[in-house]
Every structure is written in structure tokens, then in C-alpha cells.
Amino acid sequence: MNSKELIFQAAAKLFREKGYAATSMRELATQVGLEASSLYNHIKSKEEILQEICLRNAGKFTAGMKIIQDISNLNALQKLESIIRLHVVIASEDISSVTVFNDEWKHLKEPVLSNFLKQRKQYEQSVKVILQEGIEQELLKKVDIEVALFSFLTSLRWIHYKFAKGRISSERLTENLKTILIFGLANS
Amino acid sequence: MNSKELIFQAAAKLFREKGYAATSMRELATQVGLEASSLYNHIKSKEEILQEICLRNAGKFTAGMKIIQDISNLNALQKLESIIRLHVVIASEDISSVTVFNDEWKHLKEPVLSNFLKQRKQYEQSVKVILQEGIEQELLKKVDIEVALFSFLTSLRWIHYKFAKGRISSERLTENLKTILIFGLANS
DNA sequence: GTCTATATAAGGATAGAC
DNA sequence: GTCTATCCTTATATAGAC
Numbered sequence: 001m002n003s004k005e006l007i008f009q010a011a012a013k014l015f016r017e018k019g020y021a022a023t024s025m026r027e028l029a030t031q032v033g034l035e036a037s038s039l040y041n042h043i044k045s046k047e048e049i050l051q052e053i054c055l056r057n058a059g060k061f062t063a064g065m066k067i068i069q070d071i072s073n074l075n076a077l078q079k080l081e082s083i084i085r086l087h088v089v090i091a092s093e094d095i096s097s098v099t100v101f102n103d104e105w106k107h108l109k110e111p112v113l114s115n116f117l118k119q120r121k122q123y124e125q126s127v128k129v130i131l132q133e134g135i136e137q138e139l140l141k142k143v144d145i146e147v148a149l150f151s152f153l154t155s156l157r158w159i160h161y162k163f164a165k166g167r168i169s170s171e172r173l174t175e176n177l178k179t180i181l182i183f184g185l186a187n188s
Numbered sequence: 189m190n191s192k193e194l195i196f197q198a199a200a201k202l203f204r205e206k207g208y209a210a211t212s213m214r215e216l217a218t219q220v221g222l223e224a225s226s227l228y229n230h231i232k233s234k235e236e237i238l239q240e241i242c243l244r245n246a247g248k249f250t251a252g253m254k255i256i257q258d259i260s261n262l263n264a265l266q267k268l269e270s271i272i273r274l275h276v277v278i279a280s281e282d283i284s285s286v287t288v289f290n291d292e293w294k295h296l297k298e299p300v301l302s303n304f305l306k307q308r309k310q311y312e313q314s315v316k317v318i319l320q321e322g323i324e325q326e327l328l329k330k331v332d333i334e335v336a337l338f339s340f341l342t343s344l345r346w347i348h349y350k351f352a353k354g355r356i357s358s359e360r361l362t363e364n365l366k367t368i369l370i371f372g373l374a375n376s
Numbered sequence: 377g378t379c380t381a382t383a384t385a386a387g388g389a390t391a392g393a394c
Numbered sequence: 395g396t397c398t399a400t401c402c403t404t405a406t407a408t409a410g411a412c
Contacts (some may be wrong), residue, residue: 151368
């Protein structure tokens with residue numbers, strides 16, 4: 001891995017633990033074994049690091065969603081399951097990075113911020129369409145789409161917690177989330 | 189409302205929008221119509237504001253949980269429903285403050301941080317006991333308790349989103365969350 | 377590509393006049 | 395209780411030697 005990638009990785013870890021604004025370039029430099037000024041031979045600015053982390057993850061989710069949409073023989077339930085798996089896989093690949101993507105995007109500056117929010121909105125819209133499809137086909141209950149959307153996605157937004165703390169496998173996590181989020185906690 | 193409370197309120201709004209670390213005392217002062225130095229006639233430090241916001245909300249959740257536990261004739265499903273209502277009510281009372289409580293606690297310093305985390309752990313433990321009860325009584329499916337706990341609580345941790353963006357009533361939100369989180373999205 | 381030194385800005389917080 | 399002035403620290407980022 002080159003210096004730039006090592007910096008991104010160390011930055012993701014720090015941004016996750018302390019938050020973007022509370023992380024200094026001096027701390028980051030120490031983590032990668034350099035002086036602060038030396039970082040600027042590899043990156044343009046602190047902001048650039050955040051942009052890279054956020055946009056890379058946005059790209060992963062967008063690409064994953066496109067694949068799910070393109071598999072035409074999945075019904076709404078199977079699509080939701082695929083989305084759960086997508087979130088678990090991305091979180092398992094790089095926990096720190098996806099946490100920064102989730103929690104620190106608000107420190108992005110224009111015009112990157114608008115670009116980021118547009119992508120997120122589009123992703124949410126894709127999930128919304130699947131939920132609507134499911135309700136129309138009577139595969140899903142007639143719930144408020146907005147509440148379902150936010151409840152579903154925010155549950156998935158915190159998957160990294162489990163990987164960070166626990167020793168649960170991707171498969172078991174996916175299976176459990178599928179049961180809980182789609183079929184509910186209650187015994188029916 | 190006295191000056192101190194006005195400062196807390198303005199601070200919660202700013203901390204929520206920009207994050208604790210990215211909010212300056214000068215900005216906060218401007219919001220309440222003062223110079224930065226004048227704030228210190230009402231509060232001891234920036235940190236004290238965060239402490240107040242976090243501990244007040246922690247207190248609300250702890251108190252609410254105690255009441256739910258004390259109602260002895262509720263079964264696990266009814267207790268979970270009560271917890272949903274508790275989160276909706278607290279979020280509806282003061283959206284900014286509860287968001288700061290959720291997202292900015294990591295900037296607390298010791299010994300307050302440990303105290304805060306202890307309270308949070310205790311709250312999670314209470315929910316866990318209810319989930320275990322529900323599984324033992326076969327009211328709930330045999331899911332991984334940790335996944336159920338985190339999935340349930342994190343869904344509720346983002347309720348403020350709905351109040352901020354939408355025009356949904358507390359009653360309708362509670363009802364929808366109950367359906368989704370307890371009985372699942374899927375039609376059974 | 378890394379370092380030391382430094383420019384420049386902004387941060388939290390205090391002193392003391394009114 | 396609020397102000398102006400300021401202390402002191404820390405921040406991002408650049409310049410220029412090696």
C-alpha cells in the first residue's frame with residue numbers, strides 16, 4: 001500500500017474515534033510516523049481525505065445498488081435481503097471508513113457536499129421504490145414508507161458496531177438482520 | 189427561560205448542525221446575541237454545556253426505563269412498545285438536544301465520559317433483559333440478542349430525523365415503529 | 377520525500393473597565 | 395451582566411534546506 005493509502009487508512013481510524021473536526025493533522029502525522037508538514041507531499045488538504053473516504057464509500061453503495069436493481073428476477077423481499085447483505089459486506093471490508101462515511105459527511109464543503117447528498121438521496125430513493133413495490137405486491141405490510149425507509153437504513157447504518165465489538169460472522173449477522181428487519185422480532 | 193437555558197438551547201442546535209468540535213464559542217455567542225466572553229458569566233466552559241445536554245437526556249431515558257420496569261403487568265412485547273413510545277416522546281420534546289446526546293457524547297471528558305457510558309450500558313442492559321424475557325416466553329423469535337438489541341435501539345436513535353424533516357405525529361410514528369420493529373416489514 | 381521553521385488564522389478562556 | 399482587549403494554545407498549511 002502506498003503512502004497516500006496509509007494516510008487515508010490512519011485518518012479513517014482517527015476520524016471515526018475522535019471525529020473529523022477533533023482530529024489534528026499532527027495526530028494523523030504521528031500515526032503514520034511523519035511530521036505534519038510531510039503529509040502534504042501526499043495529500044492536498046485535510047478536507048481532501050474526508051472527501052476521498054466519503055465518496056469512495058458512496059460509490060460502493062451506489063454500485064452495489066445498481067447490481068441489485070439489475071437482477072430482474074428478485075422480488076422485493078429478496079431485494080431487501082440483498083441490500084442487507086450489501087451493507088454487511090461493505091462494513092466488513094473497512095469498518096472505520098464506512099463509519100466516517102456515515103457520521104462525518106457533514107464536514108464536507110461545497111461543491112462536494114451537494115454531490116454527496118445527491119448520491120445519498122438517490123440511494124434512498126432506490127430503496128423506497130423497492131419498499132413501494134413490496135407493498136403493492138402485498139409482500140410487505142402497508143406501513144408509512146418514510147418510516148420504513150429510515151428505520152431499515154438506520155439499522156444498517158450501525159452494523160459497524162457489531163464488527164467492532166463482536167465476533168459475529170458476516171453470514172450470521174446478515175441472517176439475523178434479515179429475520180429482525182424483514183420478519184420482525186415477534187413470534188407470529 | 190433564563191440566560192443559561194437559552195445558551196444550552198442555542199448550543200444544542202449548533203452542536204447538532206455542525207458537531208461539538210466544529211462549533212465555536214464565538215458562533216454560539218452570536219446566536220444568543222452576546223460576545224463570546226459574556227457567555228462565561230453563565231457557564232463555566234464549553235465542555236459544561238455538552239455535559240449538561242448529555243446527562244439531562246441520559247437522565248430522561250433512565251427515568252423512563254425505570255417506570256417501564258416498574259409496571260409489572262406488561263409482557264415483553266408491551267415493554268418494547270413502551271420503549272418505542274419513550275424514545276418518540278423524548279425526541280419530540282427536544283430534537284436538537286437528543287441528537288447531541290446521541291452523536292456528540294464522544295467529546296465528553298473524564299470523569300463524565302465514564303459516568304455517561306455507564307448509564308448507557310445500564311440502559312442497554314435493561315432492554316436486553318426484556319428481549320431475553322420475550323424469547324424465553326416465546327413471544328419473540330430466537331434471534332441473536334446483541335443483534336436484536338443494537339438493531340432495535342439504533343432504529344430508535346434516529347427518530348429525530350423524522351421529526352426534523354417530516355410532519356408525522358408522535359402517535360403515528362410510534363404505531364409505525366411498533367409494526368416495523370416488532371412485527372416486521374413482511375406480510376405474514 | 378522528509379525535515380525544521382514559520383506564516384496565518386482561529387480556538388477557549390480570562391482580566392478588568394463600565 | 396456585558397463589553398473590549400488580550401493571553402495562550404492549537405490548528406492548517408507553506409517555504410525552503412537537505
